Amino acid sequence: MGGSAVTRCLVTLGLMLSVTANTPAKPPNIVFVITDDQDSHMNSLEHMPNLQRYLVKEGTSFSNHFCTLALCCPSRVNLLTGKAAHNTNVTDVTPPFGGYPKFVANGFNDNYLPLWLQEAGYNTYYVGKFMNGLSTNNYNPGPKGWTGSDFLLGMTTYDYWGAVMSRNRGAPVDYTGQYSGDVVADKVLGFMDDAIQDDKPFFVAAAPVAPHGQVKPRPLWFDKPEYPERHAHLFKDYKIPRTPNFNPDTPSGAGWVAAMPRLNQTHIDYHDEYQRCRLRALQSVDEMVGQMVEKLEENGLLDNTYFMYTTDNGFHISQYRLPPGKTCGFDTDIRIPMIVRGPGVPKDQVSEAVSSHTDLAATIMTIAGQPRAGLDGAPMAFLQENPRKSEHVAIEFWGVGRTEGPFDPFYQNAFKLEDGNYKNNTYKSVRLIGDGYNLYYSVWCSHEQEYYDVSTDPSQIQNLATDPILASQHKIRGRPYDQIVNRLNALMMVVKSCSGNECVEPWKSLHPSGGVRNLKDALNKTYDDFYAQHPKVSFDSCEMWYIPEKEGPQEYNVYQASHPHRRRDVEYGGHWSYWV
Numbered sequence: 001m002g003g004s005a006v007t008r009c010l011v012t013l014g015l016m017l018s019v020t021a022n023t024p025a026k027p028p029n030i031v032f033v034i035t036d037d038q039d040s041h042m043n044s045l046e047h048m049p050n051l052q053r054y055l056v057k058e059g060t061s062f063s064n065h066f067c068t069l070a071l072c073c074p075s076r077v078n079l080l081t082g083k084a085a086h087n088t089n090v091t092d093v094t095p096p097f098g099g100y101p102k103f104v105a106n107g108f109n110d111n112y113l114p115l116w117l118q119e120a121g122y123n124t125y126y127v128g129k130f131m132n133g134l135s136t137n138n139y140n141p142g143p144k145g146w147t148g149s150d151f152l153l154g155m156t157t158y159d160y161w162g163a164v165m166s167r168n169r170g171a172p173v174d175y176t177g178q179y180s181g182d183v184v185a186d187k188v189l190g191f192m193d194d195a196i197q198d199d200k201p202f203f204v205a206a207a208p209v210a211p212h213g214q215v216k217p218r219p220l221w222f223d224k225p226e227y228p229e230r231h232a233h234l235f236k237d238y239k240i241p242r243t244p245n246f247n248p249d250t251p252s253g254a255g256w257v258a259a260m261p262r263l264n265q266t267h268i269d270y271h272d273e274y275q276r277c278r279l280r281a282l283q284s285v286d287e288m289v290g291q292m293v294e295k296l297e298e299n300g301l302l303d304n305t306y307f308m309y310t311t312d313n314g315f316h317i318s319q320y321r322l323p324p325g326k327t328c329g330f331d332t333d334i335r336i337p338m339i340v341r342g343p344g345v346p347k348d349q350v351s352e353a354v355s356s357h358t359d360l361a362a363t364i365m366t367i368a369g370q371p372r373a374g375l376d377g378a379p380m381a382f383l384q385e386n387p388r389k390s391e392h393v394a395i396e397f398w399g400v401g402r403t404e405g406p407f408d409p410f411y412q413n414a415f416k417l418e419d420g421n422y423k424n425n426t427y428k429s430v431r432l433i434g435d436g437y438n439l440y441y442s443v444w445c446s447h448e449q450e451y452y453d454v455s456t457d458p459s460q461i462q463n464l465a466t467d468p469i470l471a472s473q474h475k476i477r478g479r480p481y482d483q484i485v486n487r488l489n490a491l492m493m494v495v496k497s498c499s500g501n502e503c504v505e506p507w508k509s510l511h512p513s514g515g516v517r518n519l520k521d522a523l524n525k526t527y528d529d530f531y532a533q534h535p536k537v538s539f540d541s542c543e544m545w546y547i548p549e550k551e552g553p554q555e556y557n558v559y560q561a562s563h564p565h566r567r568r569d570v571e572y573g574g575h576w577s578y579w580v
Contacts, residue, residue, distance in 0.1 A: 027121065027201040027369050028343055029305040031192075031292060034079075034205065035285055036072060036129060036212040037326060038311035039278075040337050041319075042241055044211070047279050050290030051339070055309055059341025060349045060382060064433050066356045066393045070313040070326040070333035071402075072212075073098050073131040075357060079312075080112045082361030082375035084394060086497055086546045091398045097545040099133025100143075113361050114145030114203070120370040123147040123200045125191040128184045128207030129157050139166040148194060150187045152180070152207075158215030160226040160281070179228045181284030184208045189291055196299050203364070206292070208285050211278035211315075213324065213404045222324075222404035224273065227280035234283065235276045245319045245332075245459035252320050252461040254448035256401055256422040257328060260321035267407045271318045274405065278315075306342030306367055310357075320461075323403040329395050329429045329442050329450070330460050342367075345382050353381035354433050356393045358503065376503040391434040391518050394495035394503065395442070399544045401425035424542045428496045428551075430488055434518050437476050441488040445542035451485065479523045486531035487522045493537055493556040497548060511559050530559050 038044055045051060045061075067075045069085045077083075077090040085091055089106060092098030103109060114124040125148040134142065135154035142151065153172055156164040163180040164172045167187075175183050188206040195202035213222045240246065247263045263271070289309065296302040316332040317324045326333045338355065341347075359377035366379040378384075401422040429442035429450075438455040449465035453474055464471040464481065471481040494506035502509045507516045516522050522531070538552030548554055 026304065028367055029195075029201050029296075029301060030122075030203045030364060030367055031296070031305055031307045032203065032205040032364075033285070033289060033292075033307075033309045034076075034207050035282070035311040036207075036209050037278075037313060037315045038211055038282070038337055039315045039332065040335050041243075041314070041332050042275065042317075044279060044282060045337055045339075047235070048282060048286035048289070050286045050293075051309065054290060054293040055307060055339045055341050057348050059307070059339055060346050060351050062338040062340070062351050062353065062355055062380070064352055064354045065310070065336060065338035066334045066354075066395070066431060067311075067313045067336055068334075068356050068358055068393060068395055069397055070328060070395075071397070072129075072312045073100075073103075073133070075312040076131050077103055077108065079357040079360050080114075081108050082113075082358060082372070082377050084358055084376045084495075084498065084503060085396055087376060087499055089546045091545040093132040095133060097399065100131050100135075100138070101133050103131065103133075109144050112145065113364065114143075116361075116365055116370070116372060117203050117368055118145060118147070120365070120368045121200060122368060123195055123198055123202045125149065125188070125195060125202065125204045126151070126207070127188040127191060127205070128152055129209050130207065132157070136164065136166075136172050139172065140169040142166065142169050148191050150191075152184075152209065155215055157209055158212055160209070160214055179284065181208050181210055181281065181288070182228065185284065185288035185291065188288065189295060192292065192295050196295075196301065201368075203368075204292075206288065208288065210281035210285050213274075223406070224277040225281040227277060228284065231280040231283045235279045238276050238279065239272050240275050240318050243319070243459050245330075245461050247318050247321055248461055250461070252463060253328070253330070254427075254442070254444050254450050254463070255424055255446055257320055257322065262321055263318060263407075267323070268318060270405065270407060271324065274324055275317055304343065306340060306345070308360075308364075309337065309339040310360075311336050319459075323407055324405050325401070325403045327397060327401045327425055329397070329427060329440065331440075331454070331458075334393075334395055334431065340380075340382060351381060352433070354391055354393060354431075355380045358394075374500050376498065376500060378504045391432055392491065392495065392506065393431040394492075394498070395429035395431055396427070396496065398426045398546060426539065426542045426544075428492055428537060430492050430495060432488070432491075432519060435520055437519060439484075439488070439519075441485070441492070443489075443492070443537045443539075445539035447538070451481075451488075477520060477523050479525075483523065483528060483531070484519075486528075486534065487519055489537055490522075490531050490534045490556060491519075493535055493553070496537060496551070497554055509558070510556065513560060516559075527559065530557065533557070 073093040074085050074090050077088050090098045090102050095101045124146050126146050127150045129152045150167040153164045160180045163175045166172050211225050214226050251258050313326045314333045314336045316322045319332050362375045362377045363380045365372045426445035427442050432439040440452045442450040451464040452460040474481045494509050534557050535553035540550045543550050
């Protein structure tokens, strides 16, 4: 009797183990925090103790992560669609060139990340800033794809003590008198409770406005970000790092940036306090991060959750003599925080793998178990042993450069478009980090160029494109400056209007027969004639949004080592083939 009972127990246990072994593991949850205008170069992350404890020490920081357009709305659309800005043509923060209405008009409200995640079986939640132009006039029906949402609306998005929000497309609610960062934190923790009670995996996004500057609706005015009283005592002795690009003796950059006069002490004092306020505003975000991690841990979900932290774009303040702002191609504006913790992600590590916001949709969908074809990015390195994308980021911008705060040195200047905006800030760039090189190369609509060897000039103040002596001394693998630029120009010819895998593996587009995977390979002397005769990146005029016919040649050459002529080859997407 006892023996048969034991046998029955063993059989039952075996069946249970068999069922458990054959039951698919629940897909991982994804928690995503995106701040607004957070810098990397001034070490703002180091002043966030919860983020350091729960994410940096328990995950991997990506030191070479970039946004591809240094302005909030186009950057967020890039992130949510996995498409380069030249493929979304959402290039500004407000209509007609950008904002939420342009996002909808261009069809992306029916085809973007949360809808894909829902198709993959996820519940999806979003709290905070979505994008400019989502207002009390269009909150319903509003952004699609969210199981639960509570969006900041209109210009109150940037009013730290006067937010108006819409929950699940409901009537707007005024939170005047409550600190916006705390409101967002309470709401996202509530949505996490909802998500945890359901059997489905979840994606939860929190988008506080910190550390963006305070904006009052009428009159529209940028000033220092605001913070709750509990953080007022912090950072009173902080000063912006006095790096070589801090208010330099000699101007740098191109276009309107190169015309900036030196800051005076009044400007510098204001900027130091402005950055102190930014750090104070980030403390509520840091508290929220701690609460979100602790909630996951309390419910036994932390080990099966990817927690991702980033921002929409970087920020300059006193660097290059600039008032507070973004919209530039310098690392101050495009090199941004990116931290990931989760299953299989190394702890307390810094990865130098190159990635951008274009890669995030591909990364998130790969985590969700439904990799998506046709995107302009690829999953980040922590999900791939051999990433296809290895060294480049395509940077682009159209329209105007913007400044913030009361001290704008060119308030009366003729080339100003309006207060705080500068004309002719349209440019294309490539950021390249590989074996033995660290480069930034750009071509402006004004026909100016920038070339920085970031390995020797991390502050990006020595523009080799305007300094023949420095250019003559610059070599990579023994190859001279002009040969390097020829390669970078060809690379930019691909990525400035690329789509899909062209954006991920542009060298393969130039050399489809193989042999060239990066700049190091391309610098082989065999290819000198091919690159010398390649069409050049140029602009016919400075435009506010992407107009291909205004951006010079659109077809790049394709190298084939066979016959000595150049022909248009349908097999390679209608691009020119160069046969040698």
